[in-house]
Amino acid sequence: MTSQDQQAALAGPAQPVIVEPATDPAAEARHRRRLAVALALIVTCQLMVVVDGTIVNVALPKITEDLSLSTSGAAWVQVGYSLAFGGLLLLGGRAGDAFGRRRLFVGGLVVFTLASLAAGLAGNAEMLIAARAVQGAGAAFAAPASLALLATTFADGPARHRALGVFSMMAGLGLTLGLILGGLLATASWRWVFFINLPFGAATALLAPRFLKDTPRHSARFDVGGAITSALGVASLAYGFIRAASDGWSDGLTLSAFGAAAVLLVAFALIERGAEQPIVAYRLLGQRTRAAAYTNMLLLGAAMGGVMLYMSVFVQQVLGFSVLRAGLAFLPMAALQFVCARTAPTMMTKLGGKRLTTIGTVMLAGAAVWLVLLDDRSSYPASVLGPLLLFGVGIGLTFMPLNSVILAGLPPQATGSASGLLQCLQQVGSTMGVAVLTTVYGTSLRDSAAHPVPGLSPAAQLRHAWAEGIASAMYVPAALAAAAVVLAVVVIRDPARSAPQQ
Incomplete structure (x- = not known):
């Protein structure tokens, strides 16, 4: 398939592989x-x-x-x-x-x-x-x-x-x-x-x-250059964030990894522009609502990756929960997320994807702002349970409409590329979020060590430093979720409004 064919396909309506069920009741049940x-x-x-x-x-x-x-x-x-x-x-x-x-x-x-x-x-x-x-x-x-x-x-x-x-x-x-x-x-x-x-x-x-x-296979001259540069570029970017989390942003290997990622990803973009069958079709990002949905997946992946890691640290190190009890502490969030995700399709039909995404991202931003208030006197019922419940609602309401926006209107031959890009952005976002939160957390720990609170025992001082560091780190997901709210309000549109632009 040539690049012209691909562009025409991306502009056209999707044709699902599964045919409509037969009118016979038994056949419909099967x-x-x-x-x-x-x-x-x-x-x-x-x-x-x-x-x-x-x-x-x-x-x-x-x-x-x-x-x-x-x-x-x-x-x-x-x-x-x-x-x-x-x-x-x-x-x-x-x-x-x-x-x-x-x-x-x-x-x-x-x-x-x-x-x-x-x-x-x-x-x-x-x-x-x-x-x-x-x-x-x-x-x-x-x-x-x-x-x-x-x-x-x-x-x-x-x-x-x-x-x-x-x-x-x-x-x-x-x-x-x-x-x-x-x-x-x-x-x-x-x-x-x-x-x-x-x-x-x-x-x-x-x-x-x-x-x-199975879906039809499409004749392919595989974009080997794009495959190599995308794999090495994304891996270098991910490694840069991982290295930054452990060794700092000024570390030589951290800077080298980011430099290699920049060179490789620029090379990838240049190769893709001339490829007949690119790894990522540019038209996937050419429609504003889909591009905004992809960006929100990156932002929310970064926000949630860091939150899940550091809230697990908080309940174990500051609240003193065992590993198993720490896992069970997240059950209310999971239960509410389960309920909201079950109702999200019905709510999307009534409210539209834009409103539902906006409500969900506001919940996520509110939960992150709430966690900024954590300290060493916080308890699970008063300070942790509420934000976790908000996260459950936000996740349950946000991710289904964003997935739907990204996949809507794509022909079958583009859904794999679209799905790969979506999950790549989530993975890179999560790694990036952990790295940035770790930097803020580490800076706060060093500051606490340099300026200890008078009168606290060494154990109490450590708990205070952990709590203060995690609370400081929560400004990052709060800012990321707030940016996602802005995109949902300003850029994302429901299909009826955005269809003429495709």
Whole structure:
């Protein structure tokens, strides 16, 4: 497909792969059951990928002790996964468009599952880090294919909105579920945080060919230059943020990583402008509402990535919760997010995507502002539960309409690329948010050490420093969420208004 063909396709209406169900009641019932199973397979894959991002964090102290990992070795257990996942997401999305999304979905899931087995069996740091990198690579191909399959399986409109509501709901639950499962499984053995993927991955990969209809493959001369520069550029950018979080923004390797990322991503942009079949089609960002939705995904990914990490630190270090109790502390947020995500499709029909996104981002901004008030006298019921409930409402109401805006009006041959870009921005945003919050947190800790509060014991002084540092760091997600509110109010439009611009 030439660049002219691609532009024409992107401008045209989407044609879902799944045909309308037959009028026979029995056939309609079978069709609905088939769609229900297809959605279950898609969200299971997404849930596995999301849970894996948090479940390992909880088990990392036990992994470090059992395998005698150094500080840098322990960090690379997560860094290896993040770099492979973030670096290959754009390529994974485009590969699904070119070679078939079901093929990439099953292939990526098999790689992810086998790598989970290898990680669980790892006897040394090198094997574990290598397995985690392969896990990230598998996830980078499976995750964009899962969202693209959802878009081509469910027609644009109420059916897709309901499916996206379930997808967004499970993705949000995965963050909390990872904390809870990590605490439970790590008490038996840290290896179970990887082995838990095996039955779900195997079952999903085996059932996918039966229940997921494959999308047409498009003739492709693969953009090798774009693939290499995008993978290395995004990986360098992610590593720069990771390095900044641990070694500071003026560190030589941090600056080198950002410099390499800048060169590689500029080269990627130049290559894409002349490519017949680019990794990321520029017209994905040419429509203002879709571009604003992508930007909000980046901003909110940055905001939520840092919040989840540092609120987990707060409830454990300042409030003294155990790992398992800390995971359970996030259950009210997960429950409310579940309820709101279930009702979001109906609310979107009544209010429109713009209003629903605005309400959700206002809730997220309000929750972050509330957390700025944390201190060492804060309690869970009075100071933590309320913001977590607001986060649950905000996540439940925001992510479904943003996903819908990004996927609306795209032809099947562009949904993989669109999904890859979406998840790449979320991953990079999360890494960026953690790095910036860590910088603010670390600066506050150094300031507290230089100016201790008179009369406090060393333990009380430490709790005070932790609380003050986390409260200071919360200004960052508050600012990011506020920017997302502005975009929702000023830029995003409902389809009826923005359609003439496409």
